[in-house]
Amino acid sequence: MSTLPNHRPLWTMAGWSALVAGVVLFGLHADRYSAALATRVLVVGLLAASVAVLAGWCGLASLGQTFPFALGAFTTGLLAKQGLTTGPLLVCLAAGAGVLGAAVTGPIVLRVRGTVFLMVTLALGELAGATATRWSTVTGGSDGLFGIPATRWWPGTAPLVDPVATFGYAAVVVGLVVVLAVTLLRSPYGLLLRGVRDNEPRLRAAGHPVERYLYAVFVGAGAVAAVAGSLLVTAQRYVSPADLSFDLGALVLLAVVIGGTASIAGAFAGAALLVLARDWLAGPWPGHAPLLVGALLVLAVYALPEGLSGAARRLLGGGS
Amino acid sequence: MPSTVDEFVADAVCRRFGGFVAVDGVSLTLRPGDRHALVGPNGAGKTTLLDLLAGTVTPSAGRIRWRGRDITRWGPARRARAGIARSFQTPVAIATLSTVENLVLGAWPHLLGPTFSPSAAGRRWSVGRRYRWLRERVLALAEELGLAGCLDTPARQLSHGQRRLLDLGMALAGRPAVLLLDEPAAGLHGTAELDRLLGLLQRLPSSLALLLVEHHLDVVAALATTVTVLDRGRVLASGTPAQVGTADEVRRVYPGLAEHAWLAGPVGPGSGGHAGRSPEVTTHAAD
Numbered sequence: 001m002s003t004l005p006n007h008r009p010l011w012t013m014a015g016w017s018a019l020v021a022g023v024v025l026f027g028l029h030a031d032r033y034s035a036a037l038a039t040r041v042l043v044v045g046l047l048a049a050s051v052a053v054l055a056g057w058c059g060l061a062s063l064g065q066t067f068p069f070a071l072g073a074f075t076t077g078l079l080a081k082q083g084l085t086t087g088p089l090l091v092c093l094a095a096g097a098g099v100l101g102a103a104v105t106g107p108i109v110l111r112v113r114g115t116v117f118l119m120v121t122l123a124l125g126e127l128a129g130a131t132a133t134r135w136s137t138v139t140g141g142s143d144g145l146f147g148i149p150a151t152r153w154w155p156g157t158a159p160l161v162d163p164v165a166t167f168g169y170a171a172v173v174v175g176l177v178v179v180l181a182v183t184l185l186r187s188p189y190g191l192l193l194r195g196v197r198d199n200e201p202r203l204r205a206a207g208h209p210v211e212r213y214l215y216a217v218f219v220g221a222g223a224v225a226a227v228a229g230s231l232l233v234t235a236q237r238y239v240s241p242a243d244l245s246f247d248l249g250a251l252v253l254l255a256v257v258i259g260g261t262a263s264i265a266g267a268f269a270g271a272a273l274l275v276l277a278r279d280w281l282a283g284p285w286p287g288h289a290p291l292l293v294g295a296l297l298v299l300a301v302y303a304l305p306e307g308l309s310g311a312a313r314r315l316l317g318g319g320s
Numbered sequence: 321m322p323s324t325v326d327e328f329v330a331d332a333v334c335r336r337f338g339g340f341v342a343v344d345g346v347s348l349t350l351r352p353g354d355r356h357a358l359v360g361p362n363g364a365g366k367t368t369l370l371d372l373l374a375g376t377v378t379p380s381a382g383r384i385r386w387r388g389r390d391i392t393r394w395g396p397a398r399r400a401r402a403g404i405a406r407s408f409q410t411p412v413a414i415a416t417l418s419t420v421e422n423l424v425l426g427a428w429p430h431l432l433g434p435t436f437s438p439s440a441a442g443r444r445w446s447v448g449r450r451y452r453w454l455r456e457r458v459l460a461l462a463e464e465l466g467l468a469g470c471l472d473t474p475a476r477q478l479s480h481g482q483r484r485l486l487d488l489g490m491a492l493a494g495r496p497a498v499l500l501l502d503e504p505a506a507g508l509h510g511t512a513e514l515d516r517l518l519g520l521l522q523r524l525p526s527s528l529a530l531l532l533v534e535h536h537l538d539v540v541a542a543l544a545t546t547v548t549v550l551d552r553g554r555v556l557a558s559g560t561p562a563q564v565g566t567a568d569e570v571r572r573v574y575p576g577l578a579e580h581a582w583l584a585g586p587v588g589p590g591s592g593g594h595a596g597r598s599p600e601v602t603t604h605a606a607d
Contacts, residue, residue, distance in 0.1 A: 188424075188451035191417065195425050199414045205374060206490055207400030207429035 015265075020175070027168050036163040037279060039235045042170045045271035046177065046228035047248070048255040049264045050221040055253075056262030057185060058217050059197040060113070063249040064121030065225040067105065067128040068098035070244040072226025076233040077145040078138070085159070087151045091173055091230050098226025102219045110214050125249045132241040144240025151234040160234060170231045177227055178264060181220075185264075193217060251278075254293065258300040260307020269308045270300075325387055326352045328404065328498050328529060333372050333382030335365075342368040344553035345382065350498055350529040357544035357561075358533045361574055364550040366533040367409070367502060373531070374406040374500050375399040386498075401429055405496035409503050412487035415476040419467050419486055422475055423458035424451060426490030431457060458493055464523075465489045466516050481513040488520070498529045505536040518542050537580045549574060 026038065047069055054060040072094035079090060109120045132139045139145065150159035153169065160166045184190070195203040196210050204210050233239050252267075255274050259266025277296055282289040304311050328350040335343040343365045350356060358366050371377040373384065375396040384392045391399060400406075413422045431454060462468045465485045467478075475483055488504055504521070508514050514536075521543055524530060534540050540547065541561065548558040549570050556574075557567040564570055570577055 188447050191421055191425060191451075192428075194416060195414045198416050199411060201376065201396075202408060202411075202414060202487075202490070203425065204395070204397045205376070205400055205406050205408070206426045207397050207405075207494060208425070209397055209429075 019265075023171050023175075027164065027171060030164055030167065032163045035167040036235070037275070039163065039167045039170045039231070040279065041268070041272045041275045042167075042174045043228050043232045043235060044248075044252060044255065044275050045268035046174050046231065047225050048252040048259070048267035048271045049178065049181065050224040050228065051252050052256045052259065052261060052264055052267035053181065053185070053217060053221050053224070055256055056260075057190065057193040057197060058214055059200075060110075060214070060218075061118050061253065062121040062221075063118055063246070063253055064105075064109070064124035064128075065221065065252065066125040066244045066246075066249045068101050068222035068225040069229040069232075069248075070128045070132055071097040071101045071222075072229025073233050073239045073243065074132070074139055074145070074229075075226070076151075076230040077148045077239050080148045080151065080233070081145070083149075085149050085152050086155055087153050087160070087169060087173075087234065090151060090234070091227055094226045094230035095223040096226075098222040098224075098229075099219050101226070102222025106215050106218045106222075110211065110218060122246070122249070125244075126246060129241050129244050129246070132244060140240070142241055144238060144242070145233075146238045148233060148237045148239070150237060163235075166235050170235060173227065173231060177224055181224065182264060184220075251293070254297055258296065258304070258307055260304075260309035260311075263307065263309035266307050266309030273308075326497055326527075326529070327385070327387070328373075329383075329385040330369075330373060331383045331385065333369070333379040333384060335368055335372055335377060336380045341553050343372060343379075346550070346553070346555055347382075348548060348555070348558070350531055352497070352527045352529055354529045354531075354546060355543050356529070356531045356546045356548065357540040358531060358548050358550060359535070359537075359540060359574065359577055360550035360556070363552075365553040366550055368553075369550065370406065370500050370502050370531070370533050374404065376406075397429075400494065400496075403494075403497035404500065405491040405494055405498070406500040407484075407487050407491045407502055407504060409506060412483045413475040413490060416474060418472045418474055419462060419478070420455055420458060420471040422486055423461060423489050423493050424454045426493030427454050427458055430494035458489075461489055461493055464520060479509075481508045484508060485513075485517065485520070488517075492524075496528065499524070499531070501530070501532040501534075503533055503535060505534060505539045514539070537577065541580065547577075549577065 027035075030038065047065055050065050050068075051062055054062050054065070075094045075097040076090045079093060084090065105124060109117065109124060112120055133142050135141075150161045151169070152159050158165075160169050185193070192203070192208065192213055195208070196213055200210055232243060251274055252271065255270035256267050257270070258273060259268070259270030273296060274293055277292045278289045281292060300307065306313075330346060330348050332345045332347050333343060334341065334345055346365075346369055348356070358369065360366055368377060372379050375391075375394055375398070379392060382392075383390055386399070386402060386404065391402070394402070396406075414425065417425070459468070459471075462471060465488070467482060467486060467489070470478060470482070475486055478486065484504065484507060488501070491499060491501075504517055505514060508517060518539065521530070530543070532539075532543070544561055546558070547561050547564045549556040549564055551573045557564045557570050565577055565580065
């Protein structure tokens, strides 16, 4: 008899340990190109994780997480240009900007659900992109912000210019954020969210302040997306409106669908699949990236109704 | 006007959906210990009235008061925290969560809310400890619901009747002062499940006010001390089961009620329906 909700089988623990070991081994042996690609997977994956939390735990499919992502990216870029290059500080301040942005927009977008929510968040993402383009004195307009100094682990340590070193930094930050998010979601707070997702009226009738729960998750997801934005700037030392376009919003939602909505690991797996298909396979097979991405989506929807995470669960015979 | 402490009052509440008037100026009062049944033909506005009382639907006109306060604009969550609980016809409980998790979620806002006595402040620190504390407290309720054997079974794997009892359990877990039940007996199979439901409802604390919408007249007969008949959004008659069962208006629109042996008269089965009209019954002829 389990005394805690969300009791997970042991293989999940084994899986996570294997993943950490794999990331460390990769970091030790990767070349510059694959490290840069892997960092991109981590950035897109973390953004997808923020979408997965909203979609999978709250039933709120969002296209607008590019908004806090943009806030995190520009906060990091602008602060770095002012001379603040300390990584942990940049991540925290970017997260703060994401929290603020989500806290302000939350009351507006959380009034609606379902397809309307999707549309409102799409508008939010587009608004973020348009603002980044128009507000050129701050954001550099469509040229973007360039010449951003490299992030450092700590004042005095070497700047993170090597892609392999940057990958290590991104992996540690992503790891910490994911552990924090998973811990919260597996605590009884996760139960509240599953209740909201599956039967919101019932939970409301039991006296739960559902709006407050959703608001808290929306703000938290905003912080996670903003950290992803901060990592993007650390990785490429450049950010432009093209990095925050609708394409990215759609890509991460796709990653979440492919990964299986209520799974953070699935969001990363889906992001990996899509980024590799888009950026890596597009090399030997140029010009066909959108086709590949589309084909993957069709395949995912028909062949893996519960996404990669659902397929993995079935394969390993684990519980729910 | 001074108000009795635990009075739940609907004062001439109306609800229009476009041009259709679902509930048309209904007034009723629930006091501690009341066992009030709401009956009437399909489309009479029973569920809408229940939704109005629970706060799921906002009235187009009229007021709702609880413990002397106007709660007309309060949403369902706030009303629930104030002690007004409800059950649902469908979908019942939260399908992906286990029995005990559903019950814990039912108790959570009440036993850990602001009204909860903070005697063990340490509990508040860790959400895991709060969860285990709540879990211990709902085990007795699970026993009473007959669900002690499937505490960790996801609600979707329970039988339909078990899920209905679980939904009722979610409402009871918060120890409400007013309980609004929407057809609790619908879909229960066999006398065992029905008996369990009846037993459960008969053992409810005597201080609790119960309002139930129910088609199953055996359940109404076994529980109700007051019956209100709704027809086309209006109160047709209200009074004791015997009074209401013999009212002419009721016989006309809802013959099933008048013919039901238990309701028709206090004498017993077989002799019902001819007890004569009681002068105390309040009827409201449609105008």
